[in-house]
Amino acid sequence: MEELFFIQNDVAPALWKGLLVSIRLIVPSAAFGLVIGVFVGVLRVFGNPFLTRLADLYVALFRGFPLVVQLFIWYFGLPHIGIYFTPYVASVIAFSLCSGAYHSEYIRGALLSIKRGQMLAAKSLGFSKIRMIRHVVLPQAVRRALPGCGNEIIYLIKYSSLAYMITCIELTGQGKIIASETFKYTEVFMIVGAVYLVLTSAAAWGLHRLEARVRIPGFQH
Amino acid sequence: MSEKKVILRAENLTKRYGDKEVLKNASFSVREGELKILIGPSGGGKSTLLQCINFLVRPEAGRVWLDGREVLYHRKRELYAYRQKVGMIFQDFNLFDHLTAVGNVEIALIHVRGMDREEARARASAELERVGLREHMEKYPAQLSGGQKQRVSIARALAMDPVVMLLDEPTSALDPELISEVLSVIRDLRANGMTMIMSTHQIGFAGEMADEILFMEDGVIVETGSPKKLFNQAECQRTREFFLKIVEIYGESR
Ligand SMILES: Nc1ncnc2c1ncn2[C@@H]1O[C@H](COP(=O)(O)OP(=O)(O)O)[C@@H](O)[C@H]1O
Ligand SMILES: [Mg+2]
Numbered sequence: 001m002e003e004l005f006f007i008q009n010d011v012a013p014a015l016w017k018g019l020l021v022s023i024r025l026i027v028p029s030a031a032f033g034l035v036i037g038v039f040v041g042v043l044r045v046f047g048n049p050f051l052t053r054l055a056d057l058y059v060a061l062f063r064g065f066p067l068v069v070q071l072f073i074w075y076f077g078l079p080h081i082g083i084y085f086t087p088y089v090a091s092v093i094a095f096s097l098c099s100g101a102y103h104s105e106y107i108r109g110a111l112l113s114i115k116r117g118q119m120l121a122a123k124s125l126g127f128s129k130i131r132m133i134r135h136v137v138l139p140q141a142v143r144r145a146l147p148g149c150g151n152e153i154i155y156l157i158k159y160s161s162l163a164y165m166i167t168c169i170e171l172t173g174q175g176k177i178i179a180s181e182t183f184k185y186t187e188v189f190m191i192v193g194a195v196y197l198v199l200t201s202a203a204a205w206g207l208h209r210l211e212a213r214v215r216i217p218g219f220q221h
Numbered sequence: 222m223s224e225k226k227v228i229l230r231a232e233n234l235t236k237r238y239g240d241k242e243v244l245k246n247a248s249f250s251v252r253e254g255e256l257k258i259l260i261g262p263s264g265g266g267k268s269t270l271l272q273c274i275n276f277l278v279r280p281e282a283g284r285v286w287l288d289g290r291e292v293l294y295h296r297k298r299e300l301y302a303y304r305q306k307v308g309m310i311f312q313d314f315n316l317f318d319h320l321t322a323v324g325n326v327e328i329a330l331i332h333v334r335g336m337d338r339e340e341a342r343a344r345a346s347a348e349l350e351r352v353g354l355r356e357h358m359e360k361y362p363a364q365l366s367g368g369q370k371q372r373v374s375i376a377r378a379l380a381m382d383p384v385v386m387l388l389d390e391p392t393s394a395l396d397p398e399l400i401s402e403v404l405s406v407i408r409d410l411r412a413n414g415m416t417m418i419m420s421t422h423q424i425g426f427a428g429e430m431a432d433e434i435l436f437m438e439d440g441v442i443v444e445t446g447s448p449k450k451l452f453n454q455a456e457c458q459r460t461r462e463f464f465l466k467i468v469e470i471y472g473e474s475r
Contacts, residue, residue, distance in 0.1 A: 115315070115318075117311060117313060118315050118316075118317055118318070120272075120277050120309075120311065120315060121309070121317070121374070121377075122317075122329075123277055124304055124307070125305065125329035125333060125378075126301045126333045126334075126381065127301070127329065127332070127333055128297065131333070134332075135332050136317055136328070139319050140317075140318060140319045143319065216318070216319055216361055216363075217363055217364055218318075218362065218363020219319060219361070219363065
């Protein structure tokens with residue numbers, strides 16, 4: 001009984017606050033990440049040699065550096081050269097850029113899988129390269145990349161918990177504060193974990209629905 | 222009867238891959254309403270020639286004129302405008318897999334010609350009807366037979382109002398029983414005065430329909446002439462041998 005009161009009065013409000021922050025981190029990071037991923041993926045496959053190299057370099061860096069280190073650089077490092085971000089903004093930037101690097105891998109693979117003949121056909125109809133990419137190649141590539149990109153978004157939900165390391169107090173951060181105040185580590189973190197499980201399950205369900213919605217007869221994923 | 226005007230002219234088209242010259246100084250011209258047929262062994266350069274004509278493959282040398290105007294293909298705008306006027310049909314159809322039949326036909330109308338969606342849909346439907354695919358408009362490529370796919374691709378090209386069509390072995394990927402439905406569409410095009418250059422192994426069709434046959438081997442247009450001449454009294458030894466062999470393999474059937 002006492003336990004229940006504890007959860008209702010102390011844990012729930014704090015975690016709810018944290019959850020809202022988490023969602024405010026995840027949604028824009030997922031959206032920006034996808035946009036960056038598509039853009040960079042296209043550059044890596046269709047860009048001129050210079051842009052392709054630049055895009056490859058971006059991916060190598062942002063996949064190669066541990067995410068925590070990236071967060072530290074955005075939040076603690078950049079002030080040294082006079083650039084200041086709030087914890088929230090620094091987190092969204094770090095998550096978007098990291099996520100974008102991974103998305104671009106899936107998009108790139110999907111772009112390379114589109115049959116060359118379809119591009120010849122598009123060109124023969126008078127499509128410019130950009131229009132061909134936009135209307136013929138990307139609609140197919142995005143469908144093919146969807147399972148991979150979906151996975152990346154589910155990872156993002158989980159690694160958004162790193163934001164508390166730079167004092168952006170989201171779900172995990174709130175959990176840590178309550179847990180250290182009350183010493184009920186097990187209970188609190190079980191609840192926190194369960195909330196992430198709900199988030200990732202909801203995302204997985206949504207992505208599945210999306211995949212089903214855009215499915216095309218005979219189109220191989 | 223006065224000579225029809227020349228629609229398309231190509232001069233000295235040359236293409237190399239590495240140090241292999243796969244197209245050597247190919248020149249020809251097509252007049253309005255003519256059907257020219259390219260015949261020759263596989264690897265002889267037919268596809269390369271056709272793709273050099275609309276610069277899907279960049280020739281190392283050579284010039285092309287459409288309606289008497291040279292195509293300045295290094296200028297993107299001009300290249301894109303030129304390609305709209307040159308329809309192309311591929312051996313393996315190359316339909317856009319994510320679009321229905323009608324979607325395949327209207328997409329270039331909308332995004333290349335800037336037609337509004339309703340108008341494009343109406344035009345696309347009309348083109349599909351013309352190739353006998355009225356009932357299949359909403360199907361995706363994977364739900365169509367090879368012959369139907371090729372007819373969609375012909376409708377897609379026709380919707381752009383091309384002044385000349387390039388057909389690269391349009392029936393080679395088809396099961397034998399589906400060949401005639403595609404050939405009959407091409408026959409209709411010919412009857413309606415479409416100017417065409419087509420590569421094929423359908424020797425019967427070539428004999429019946431071609432205004433002129435171009436025999437091509439090792440990147441060279443070896444000999445040019447009427448079907449009658451090339452079938453019966455070709456000047457070049459290689460041409461004679463080839464036609465003997467191809468008649469043996471593909472027969473006179475259509
Ligand atoms: N992209 C390419 N790279 C290298 N060689 C090619 C390429 N495309 C075609 N070729 C070569 O060019 C020659 C002509 O090919 P192609 O034009 O396809 O002949 P055809 O259509 O008459 O069968 C062949 O020897 C082929 O191997
Ligand atoms: Mg060929």
